[in-house]
Amino acid sequence: MRLPCAESIPKPIVLQHRIRVPVSGVLLARSASEGYLFFSIEPPNLLVMPFTTIPISKIKGFPIVIFLVIGLLADSSKGLCEDRPPGSSFTQTTDDQPGPGFGAMDPKAVVAEIDGELITRADLDWEIESILGSSGGQNMTPGMLGNFRSQMEPRAFGEMALKIRLQAYAKSNGITISDASVESDLDRIRSQFNDKETLNKFLADKRITLETFKEKLRKDLTVHAALDHYMDSLPTPSKETTETYYQEHLEDYTKDERVTASHILMSTSSEASPEDKEKKRAELEGIRTQLVGGAEFAAMAKEHSSCPSSSKGGDLGEFGQGQMVKPFEEAAFSLEPGEISEIVETQFGYHIIQVAEHNQAETPPYETVKEEVETKLKQEVAEKWFEELKAKAVIVKE
Numbered sequence: 001m002r003l004p005c006a007e008s009i010p011k012p013i014v015l016q017h018r019i020r021v022p023v024s025g026v027l028l029a030r031s032a033s034e035g036y037l038f039f040s041i042e043p044p045n046l047l048v049m050p051f052t053t054i055p056i057s058k059i060k061g062f063p064i065v066i067f068l069v070i071g072l073l074a075d076s077s078k079g080l081c082e083d084r085p086p087g088s089s090f091t092q093t094t095d096d097q098p099g100p101g102f103g104a105m106d107p108k109a110v111v112a113e114i115d116g117e118l119i120t121r122a123d124l125d126w127e128i129e130s131i132l133g134s135s136g137g138q139n140m141t142p143g144m145l146g147n148f149r150s151q152m153e154p155r156a157f158g159e160m161a162l163k164i165r166l167q168a169y170a171k172s173n174g175i176t177i178s179d180a181s182v183e184s185d186l187d188r189i190r191s192q193f194n195d196k197e198t199l200n201k202f203l204a205d206k207r208i209t210l211e212t213f214k215e216k217l218r219k220d221l222t223v224h225a226a227l228d229h230y231m232d233s234l235p236t237p238s239k240e241t242t243e244t245y246y247q248e249h250l251e252d253y254t255k256d257e258r259v260t261a262s263h264i265l266m267s268t269s270s271e272a273s274p275e276d277k278e279k280k281r282a283e284l285e286g287i288r289t290q291l292v293g294g295a296e297f298a299a300m301a302k303e304h305s306s307c308p309s310s311s312k313g314g315d316l317g318e319f320g321q322g323q324m325v326k327p328f329e330e331a332a333f334s335l336e337p338g339e340i341s342e343i344v345e346t347q348f349g350y351h352i353i354q355v356a357e358h359n360q361a362e363t364p365p366y367e368t369v370k371e372e373v374e375t376k377l378k379q380e381v382a383e384k385w386f387e388e389l390k391a392k393a394v395i396v397k398e
Contacts, residue, residue: 107207112397114161115168122207126216127156161393162386163223169389170226177221185217230385234378242373246366253369257321260357261332262297262314265307267349284343284350291340297354306349318357328353 107122131152170176193199203213237245246253266284268277287304291297298313305314321329331344332353341353366373 110398112157112395114157114164114395115393117164119157119160123160124153124156126206126208127160128152131155131159157395157397158390161395162390163219165389165393166223166226167219169230170222173226173229175222175225175229177218177225181221182214182218185221186214227382231378231382234381237374237377242370242377243366245377246369246373250363253372254363255359255361257333257361258318258357258359259332259335259355260318261316261335261353261355262301263307263309263316263328263354264297264301264305264314264352265349266304266351267306270347281343281345281350284352288340288343288352291352291354297340314354333358 107120107125109121110118111121111124112119128149190196190199193202200210203210208216264284264287266280268280272280287300291300298315301310301314304310307314309316321333323329324332325346325348327344327346328351331341331351332355335341335353335355335358337355337358339355341351344351344353
């Protein structure tokens with residue numbers, strides 16, 4: 001459950017049957033339309049964040065995501081501004097206490113062949129880390145990764161087999177990636193790091209050289225280009241097919257009721273006395289009186305709110321039902337645009353909420369989502385093709 005005390009943070013895309021969008025800490029992801037995206041969070045103790053979902057058809061093109069940095073990702077049952085309890089998602093194994101299968105192993109050791117291509121320990125670790133990242137993992141040390149080897153190896157080999165098969169498809173269709181394209185992607189990544197040393201440290205931590213990293217970028221671009229080529233080769237679904245799909249999947253295209261809101265938080269601790277809590281509430285009542293009298297909400301939030309969102313004038317961005325704690329949600333969704341709430345009490349303290357936009361649930365007509373439906377149907381064909389490619393791959397483990 002999301003708590004109403006978080007800044008609005010960009011959300012990278014993860015390719016699934018539906019896209020699960022995690023809010024991440026340090027994350028490097030690639031999408032078809034946006035290239036590599038790097039996000040960081042301030043302050044660093046905001047560890048636990050919400051998930052939401054959107055239909056994959058809402059993303060232009062066919063996105064491929066390869067995680068190159070595993071960020072501080074979310075657990076869908078928690079909210080922002082909470083510390084993660086030890087062991088709540090992943091075993092907190094350190095480098096000094098490596099999990100099974102990792103630690104002193106040689107990253108250059110060959111662990112398998114896929115269609116004749118040698119797969120090293122480092123390749124396998126990279127793929128496992130990528131999968132864990134897309135599923136909501138934390139920064140993975142070698143020891144932490146070791147705890148997931150037995151569970152993740154089959155999937156990792158499958159994903160690598162798919163990428164190798166897609167690279168073969170690209171070669172057979174004359175698809176090549178220029179050095180300039182690789183350097184452009186690398187420059188985009190470099191621009192997201194503070195300095196050259198930070199990038200070098202990242203690569204050292206991942207046990208790969210710059211040249212190896214560039215080769216991974218080239219392979220990623222090749223896979224992406226192969227997907228684009230295959231998608232473009234598919235015929236456009238008929239009107240009858242798309243209309244039928246739309247009617248059978250209306251819930252995927254229905255936009256839920258959502259609000260865009262800001263708040264001012266006067267936080268209280270669980271140990272606070274009734275007198276201290278009443279003092280906080282009275283202070284917030286005074287702030288509300290000023291707001292009703294015409295004071296600017298953003299300015300008052302910056303001055304008085306104890307939430308990290310205060311730096312943005314209390315702006316929480318847009319959210320739907322089920323994303324905030326219940327008392328906060330009920331108050332926010334009862335407001336009209338511009339309206340200021342009464343004092344709302346949650347387990348985090350006292351809040352004043354102002355809604356900027358309140359959009360009711362609606363289902364867009366077929367014509368407005370026709371192209372999205374066509375893309376979705378093509379993607380379903382592509383997903384079947386993926387499975388066929390993986391089934392044909394020859395994997396020989398050492």
